[in-house]
Each structure stands twice: as C-alpha cells, then as structure tokens.
Amino acid sequence: MTALVRKAMLLAVGGILVASAAMAAVPSPGNSTLPGAAGPGASGHIDLVGWDGVAADPTPGTSAAAKSLITMTVRDLANNAIAGALVVFYFQPCKGSGGQEDVVIADVQPDPGVTAVCTDSTIRAVTDGAGQISIRIVGSAHNVGGGLSTGAGYLCGIVYADGVDLGRVTVGCYDQNGAAGTNPSDVSSVQSAALQSPGPGDFGRCDFDGNSSVNPTDTSQIQSVSLQGLSSQSGSPCY
Numbered sequence: 001m002t003a004l005v006r007k008a009m010l011l012a013v014g015g016i017l018v019a020s021a022a023m024a025a026v027p028s029p030g031n032s033t034l035p036g037a038a039g040p041g042a043s044g045h046i047d048l049v050g051w052d053g054v055a056a057d058p059t060p061g062t063s064a065a066a067k068s069l070i071t072m073t074v075r076d077l078a079n080n081a082i083a084g085a086l087v088v089f090y091f092q093p094c095k096g097s098g099g100q101e102d103v104v105i106a107d108v109q110p111d112p113g114v115t116a117v118c119t120d121s122t123i124r125a126v127t128d129g130a131g132q133i134s135i136r137i138v139g140s141a142h143n144v145g146g147g148l149s150t151g152a153g154y155l156c157g158i159v160y161a162d163g164v165d166l167g168r169v170t171v172g173c174y175d176q177n178g179a180a181g182t183n184p185s186d187v188s189s190v191q192s193a194a195l196q197s198p199g200p201g202d203f204g205r206c207d208f209d210g211n212s213s214v215n216p217t218d219t220s221q222i223q224s225v226s227l228q229g230l231s232s233q234s235g236s237p238c239y
C-alpha cells in the first residue's frame with residue numbers, strides 16, 4: 001500500500017467517524033421526553049410560577065404532574081442522551097383569540113440555569129451530562145379580564161432542542177394576570193374558567209395538571225399555591 005493510498009483511506013475513515021458523530025448529536029423527537037409527558041415522543045405540560053423575590057416558587061401543585069419543576073431529557077436517534085443541547089421553549093404561539101400573547105415570561109429569571117429572551121418570547125436552558133434540564137420558569141398568563149377573557153388553548157408552547165422541534169406542551173400559569181403573584185384574584189379566575197369547561201373556559205393557562213381539561217382539580221391546586229404564599233410576587237413581564 002502506497003503512502004498516498006494509506007492517507008486516502010485514513011481520511012475516508014475519519015470522514016465517516018465525523019459524519020456519525022454529527023448524526024449522533026441530532027435530537028430525536030421520538031426518543032426525547034418532554035416535561036410532564038407520558039413517555040418519549042408524547043406531548044407535554046409545564047406550569048409557570050411566581051416567586052418570592054428570591055427564588056421561583058418550588059411548591060405548586062399536589063401531584064407529580066403539576067409541580068413547578070420542569071424536567072426533560074434530550075436523546076438522539078440512537079437513544080443516547082445529548083449533553084450540552086440548547087433547549088428552547090417558544091411561547092409566541094400561545095395567543096388568545098384577540099391575538100394577544102397569553103403567556104408572558106419574566107425578563108429576569110431567578111433560576112441560574114434559565115435565560116429569557118423577550119424579543120422572541122423564549123426560555124432557554126442547556127442540558128447537563130445526562131441530557132437533562134431541570135428548571136423553573138417565572139411567568140404569568142395575560143388573563144386581565146377574569147376567567148373567561150380570551151386565552152390560548154392547550155399545547156400552545158413549542159419545545160426545540162438544538163433547533164429540532166421536539167413537540168408541544170400545555171402551559172399552565174399559576175399567576176393568571178401578571179400582578180401580585182398568585183393570590184385569590186388568580187384563584188377566582190380559574191374557578192370561573194372551570195365552571196365553563198368544557199367550553200369557553202378551556203384555556204391552557206388554567207390547566208395545572210396537564211389533562212387538557214379545567215376542573216376542580218386545577219382549582220384546588222391554585223388554591224394551594226395561593227395559600228402557601230411562595231408566589232407572593234409576579235415577575236417583571238417581558239412585554
């Protein structure tokens with residue numbers, strides 16, 4: 001084998017290795033698991049919370065599906081976890097029937113692993129060595145007209161990893177109106193919505209357990225958050 005042929009073979013092998021490494025790093029919607037999802041490839045659910053001036057509220061909800069902690073795993077086509085993937089939660093599609101943004105993220109996020117980009121209504125975080133993120137997001141809905149003001153539907157948020165669309169999440173918001181954290185006014189709004197569901201009260205912002213329904217379970221959960229008092233403040237809104 002001449003030196004020239006050997007060099008050509010080495011270059012070819014190197015090229016295959018680089019190509020396979022690049023393919024392995026592409027997130028797979030079918031293998032990745034969205035927050036609150038039943039399993040890989042399924043739609044998910046997140047809840048946005050208020051804060052107490054120090055930290056995002058860690059305690060909302062009474063069930064695992066309704067906790068404020070947002071966890072997910074990004075995997076590639078070979079089912080390997082992807083470390084260092086940029087996860088983006090995109091909320092611009094969460095609009096009410098009047099065209100207003102119904103999910104409003106806070107421009108300052110107390111979780112050090114979370115960055116808000118107000119210009120495109122996105123929250124960003126980077127996966128750890130296990131391909132996971134574990135974050136809390138401070139934000140609110142824009143329910144300024146009470147329980148039946150127009151809102152976004154279920155599954156309005158889109159989740160991307162390294163630019164790949166992984167699927168959709170319903171976005172519950174314990175702070176319904178972006179004022180005074182979570183208090184009895186927010187509870188009242190969700191109670192009104194629950195009375196109208198199924199029907200005009202079916203807004204994703206009121207669905208805290210992600211079952212695509214607004215009912216007494218959701219009302220009970222926001223009552224619990226209001227009483228706990230750890231969402232005493234709203235975030236500074238992005239708009």
Ligand SMILES: [Ca+2]
Pocket residue numbers: 175176177178179180181182183185186234
């Ligand atoms: Ca509020």
Ligand SMILES: [Ca+2]
Pocket residue numbers: 206207208209210211212213214215217218
């Ligand atoms: Ca629900």
